[in-house]
Amino acid sequence: MTQSNDQSTSRRDFLKVSTATAVGTGVLSSLGSTAHIYAGGDDKVKVGLVGCGGRGTGAASQALSTDGNVKLEAMADAFDDRLDRSLKNLQKQFSGRPERIDVAEEKKFVGFDAYQKVLDSGVDVVILATPPGFRPIHFEAAVNKGVHVFMEKPVATDVTGVKKVLAAAKKAKDKKLAVGVGLQRHHQAPYIETINRLKDGAIGDITSMRCYWNGGGVWEPRLDRKDAKSEMEYQMRNWYYYNWLCGDHINEQHIHNIDVCNWLKEDFPVKAYGMGGRQVRTDKKYGEIYDHFAVEFEYADGTRMYSQCRHIRNCWNSVTEHAQGSKGSCDISGAKYQTNAGYKWKYRGKKPNPYQVEHDDLFAAIRKGTPYNEAEYGAKSTMTAILGRLATYSGKPVTWDQAMASNVDLMPKDFSWEATPITVPDDNGFYPIPTPGVTKVL
DSSP states (O other), X not given: OOOOTTTOOOHHHHTOOOTTTSOOSOGGGGSOOTTSOOTTSSSEEEEEEEOOSHHHHHHHHHHHTSSSEEEEEEEEESOHHHHHHHHHHHHHHXXXXXXXXXXXXXXXXXXXXXXXXXXXXXXXXXXXXXXXXXXXXXXXXXXXXXXXXXXXXXXXXXXXXXXXXXXXXXHHHHTTOOXXXXXXXXXXXXXXXHHHHHHTTTTSSEEEEEEXXXXXXXXXXOSOGGGOSSHHHHHHHTGGGOTTTSOOXXXXXXXXXXXXXXXXXXXXXXXXXXXXXXXXXXXXXXXXXXXXXXEEEEOTTSOEEEEEEEEOSSSOOEEEEEEEETTEEEEXXXXXXXXXXXXXXXXXXXXXXXXHHHHXXXXXXXXXXXXXXXXXXXXXXXXXXXXXXXXXXXXXOEEHHHHHTSOOXXXXXXXXXXSOOSSOOOTTSXXXXXXXXXXXXX
């Protein structure tokens, strides 16, 4: 399906990126923040949390651990039990600094519209950590409200969501809002040093890249169908196993490794070829996602990125990235390389926690009023992962331009506990599984 010319996005226009806008150097953390007044005119930065699962709770903890006067004042989740558990965990973590958490009962919001109530509560920064399908909606609302954002990766689960994030990212720049994205390797010292050396030609011209997220999988489904009040609740509680919420594990997890390769190339693929399926995790409780992907991404200059991700136990595991150059090879994740001439290098510097550094950098930018926007880069790496999923599900090559010209939209038409998700089980509880050669993805 194609769009009219005024709606289509050419790859050349879409992929314009520079090292100045692709924030990933971690330099802001060295600027300091405590001596500067918050750009809003008050030294206190008020934080709101939307999405109170494990990653959201962790991100809130890191935000509250930044320098200066920072306070968590509002929280939101679809489920009250998750919100209450998150708040208790944070209060325990900050028992020595209780002033950093001040969430009044009237600022604990539950339901599908809870995010908007957090944005309306007067916070300066919002952490968006719900299942990623909601990210485009929440990010757009935060930008419209004029609130700074930290959002977890990936930033969308379909092409429509990516486009929404890109439009909001441009608006955020115009409004001088700071936006961080949870691709923390861009703030991880060994990665930064290694990538910079490779860009400076340490192993010559990059000719190919490999990246992996092969492991045994994530948490098992958390709710039995008979205990769910509706199909919507069942899928929301087990969000990782449904594409509108997660985007499959190539998008939710493997994006980290794919993103590193894009970072090195300072570009994004023009085409993807993929294969995969459900070999082991075939039980209906695993929803509609695959358990393995193998994707070959092609860049405009002919460079290839070979990508694998797998959720199968008792197999070879690897969460790594590698580059081959005309003069040597590099284990990027291991922060080491060797040249064909026999020279070897390994990073031996300090290794601060990148999850903390990414918040230190964001909050330093907010306090100083420094331009800071990772949303475009996050959207493009998300789109790369989605491109790989589309090629794998269809079993056919898919180009970036073909995907971006489509109107793929996985989201429900309305959000309530009675609403029907886009995919539902059959009478036996099984969901329709994409079939290469049959399934249409564009």
